[in-house]
Amino acid sequence: MVELYQYNNSRHSFKKLAVIFVSIFALTLVYRGQYPESSSLTNIHAQRQVDALPVYDRRSNLYPIDAVDCEDGSEICEFNLNDDNLFPLEYSIFNSDGSEEKGYTMVYKRPHVSTFYNSSDVDMKIKQPRFQGFAGKFFNLSPWRVTLFWIGGNQRVLMNHIEPFQAYGMATFPSHNFVIVPYGKREDLKLFSADPKQPLCIFDAIEEGLVGLDSLGAKEKELYFAQLTNLNFAKRYKEFTGVDWLAMFPKSRPIHDLWPADFFGQMHQVESEESHFILQPPNSALSNISYRRESASAIKERVRRDLKEYREPQHLTLNMTVISCSPRVFEIENFLSDVEVDHILELGTGRKLFRSSVSGGSEDSTNTRTSKNTWVNRESSPIVDAIYRRAADLLGMDEGMFRYRGDEDVHLTSLVKNNEAITEELQLVHYDVGQEYTAHHDFMYPPSHSDYQNARLATILLYLNEGMVGGSTTFPRWINSETRQELAVIPKRGKAVLFYSQLPDGNYDDLSQHAAKPVRNGEKWLTNLWVWDPVRFH
DSSP states (O other): OOOEEEEETTTTEEEEESOSOOOHHHHHHHHHTOOOHHHHEEEEESOOOGGGSOOOOTTTTEEOGGGOOBSTTOSOBOOOOSOTTEEEEEEEEEOTTSOEEEEEEEEEOOOOGGGGGTOOOTTOOOOOOSOOOEEEEEEEESSSOEEEEEEETTEEEEEEEEOTTEEEEEEEOTTOEEEEEETTOOOOOEEEEOOTTSOEEEEETTTTTSSOGGGSOHHHHHHHHHHHHHHHHHHHHHHHHSSOOOSOSSOOOOSSOOOOOOSTTOEEEEEESOOOBOSOOOGGGOOOOOTTTSOHHHHHHHHHHHTGGGBOSSOEEEEEEEEETTTTEEEETTSSOHHHHHHHHHHHHTSOOEEOOOSSSOGGGOOSBOOEEEEEOGGGOHHHHHHHHHHHHHHTOOGGGGSOOOGGGHHHHHHHTOOSOSBOOEEEEEEOBTOOEEEEOSOOOOOTTOSSOOEEEEEEEEEOOOOOEEOOEEETTOOOSSOSSOEEEOOOTTOEEEEESBOTTSOBOGGGOEEEOOEEESOEEEEEEEEEESOSOO
């Protein structure tokens, strides 16, 4: 019998589907849902003070040796941080001239699973998930461009090309076989068998004697030693945290804070000025807006004045409920009104839908993603603009980061030296019967030499219909002590799900792997918003 665990928001518990009994432990979960108000509900206004945001610096998470003041050599040190699970870890940076830099960087260590249940039971154990997928990362430490193929029997499927001294990552499974070959040639350089205990697969042409270190140019040596630094840090990181380092060291922590997900059922409350649209405005009031032609303050004033009669008069309260602590996943009921849902569908269904693509790799050769999609820009209408503003409130970010920034936004632009939005367009996705998106990650891997190391930080899923059979969003690797089954979120019209693709230390969260299960009857519509950190374009 297949078991799915669906989060029950009203009781702060999990409801087992397709079972014929309720366990005593499940009843205990209901009792544990009655958390003290002081710890379960955080009342804040989501508009973050810009002055609190740090100016971006890739090395901002690096501290000199003498900056760390540990008590009796313990790992608890005196840093002004907002996360009790960040600890100092020593690092070394190897330079191409033979010099070495040492210091400390703050890394995230996942708390014990018992804390997810507000329990002090140190004997509580994690249930290992049935799903065996994980993120694999392939390093090309050579001066040549190479091609990565997946090997299935006698067939080779193109995954991607990897530039000199760069890396490429993807979701894979144990014992999947890969080969790296020179670009445009048939010669095998190195074979790999995917192993969750060693997900970093390295082809080092220098170490294997295929090319001499002295033959590399100055820039090539710089890139090579940067990767050696990264891999050395990855080893230390895993030894200390038990988690694989998937990012590129050094990497700053996200400039925007992540919402805490300390225990199941924990709640955060966000007040947003972007109230629901409850009446459909006339089309004449829904023309495109442009932040490049008009100031943000003028647009905000005009829209709120002209569309006031179509909206709820009071501010909107958004209640976020933690349904997974690792990865951090939150459920938000009634994020969209019926009018807003209909408006997005009207905008999207008036456009041609295309076969959804997969980031990187050979999409045509797999059935990884079988849905169809199109895109809806923030400036498509004042309603869509309001949804972006509300999303910024939900994340505790300044809405100016979610659009093009002009002269009146220099205070934001100066933080990241960039005036482009950190968000993508809304992706409107349609799943018909049998269509799905198998387990994948939303983060991608920037080039090693990118000063920003920019990547997707958060995903907001917005469900536009309900009542289909199948079609749930699942997190197959969530940490818990109850079940090996995936966590399933059932689509509900207007509901939002927020999850993070990065950890508080900037590493990519392998456990954020998620899937859209096949629709067995009916259809599924949703839209999603991807938010980057610290920038999207640079």
